[in-house]
Amino acid sequence: MGRAFEVRKVAMGKTAAVKSKLYAKYGKEIYMAAKSGTPDPELNQTLKRIIEKAKKDQVTADVIKRAIDKAKGGSEESYSEARYEGFGPGNSMIIVECLTDNVNRTIAEVRNAFTKTNGKLGVSGSVLHQFNHQAVFTVPELTEDEVLETLVLNDVDVTDIEAEEDGVTILGDAKDYNQIRTAFTDENPELEFITDEIMWLPIMDTELTSEEDQSTFQRLLDMLNELDDVQDVYHNVKQD
Incomplete structure (x- = not known):
């Protein structure tokens, strides 16, 4: 694939x-x-x-x-964004994005998930430099040439395009998200993208070869995803 x-x-x-x-x-x-x-x-x-x-x-x-x-209703409830970077088993690197009303609680819970799976939190920037912040779209029912034509006509720069059976996937810089999306929705307002995301994608993937590392890594992901303040988790582990 x-x-x-x-x-x-x-x-x-x-x-x-x-x-x-x-x-x-x-x-x-x-x-x-x-x-x-x-x-x-x-x-x-x-x-x-x-x-x-x-x-x-x-x-x-x-x-x-x-x-x-x-x-x-004018609720005073407010959330702030928090991003944590950490290291799991093997060469795994993880980015955890949160929305929280209590940063002290959130970092304690995230750190606990890493600690219990023999991982550790890193300082800001320790993991992020190994990922690209990307706008990712998969456009259905168009050929690669048709996608390229739309991008060229709208003077939109992207980093990669790849055709698969169910559509064409486009990778662009996160800051160009609206420009890429609008190029297609202006042409077809009813278009439903298969993928329509801004995400952190690893520059290089890694594989966990031992069953123990695979099990520990999955446990770490499960613990993070169960936390109320965690919105998204990104990592560099290639999974089947």
């Missing part, structure tokens, strides 16, 4: 959580997007994008509405 398959698998893995965690994750993101701008998704593009992603991940309309109503 090619790089396109790998990045789509990362996107799918990020949302492979129980419904309650998924609802909480999107509830926070929708609330913060609505609170930081207007609560109308037609006037708030960030909010609109998060709602579209939530619907794709089968988050119910009621969960979305409650988060927006909470922001409209």
Whole structure:
């Protein structure tokens, strides 16, 4: 399988959580997007994008509405972004992105997950330099030539394009997310991307060869994903 398959698998893995965690994750993101701008998704593009992603991940309309109503109601609840970088078994490197209302609690819980799996937290930048912050799209029902034509006509630069059976995957710089997305949605407003994400992708993958390391790594991922404050977890381990 090619790089396109790998990045789509990362996107799918990020949302492979129980419904309650998924609802909480999107509830926070929708609330913060609505609170930081207007609560109308037609006037708030960030909010609109998060709602579209939530619907794709089968988050119910009621969960979305409650988060927006909470922001409209002037709730004083607030979350800040926190990113932690760490090292797991073998040569594994991990980025943990959080939304939290208590940074001290969050870092203690994240550190505990690493400690219990014989890993360790690193300082800021110790892992990040081994990843690229990428906008990732998989466009269905278009050929590679058609995707290239759309990008060229809209003067959009990307870092990689790869065709697979179910669509063409595009990698671009995270800062170009809106430009890449708009190039396709202006042409087809009803377009539904298979993948539509901003994520951290490793520059180089690593493999965990021992069963013990594989088991420990999976335990670390499970512990991190169970934490309420954790939104996304990215890593450099190649998995089947």
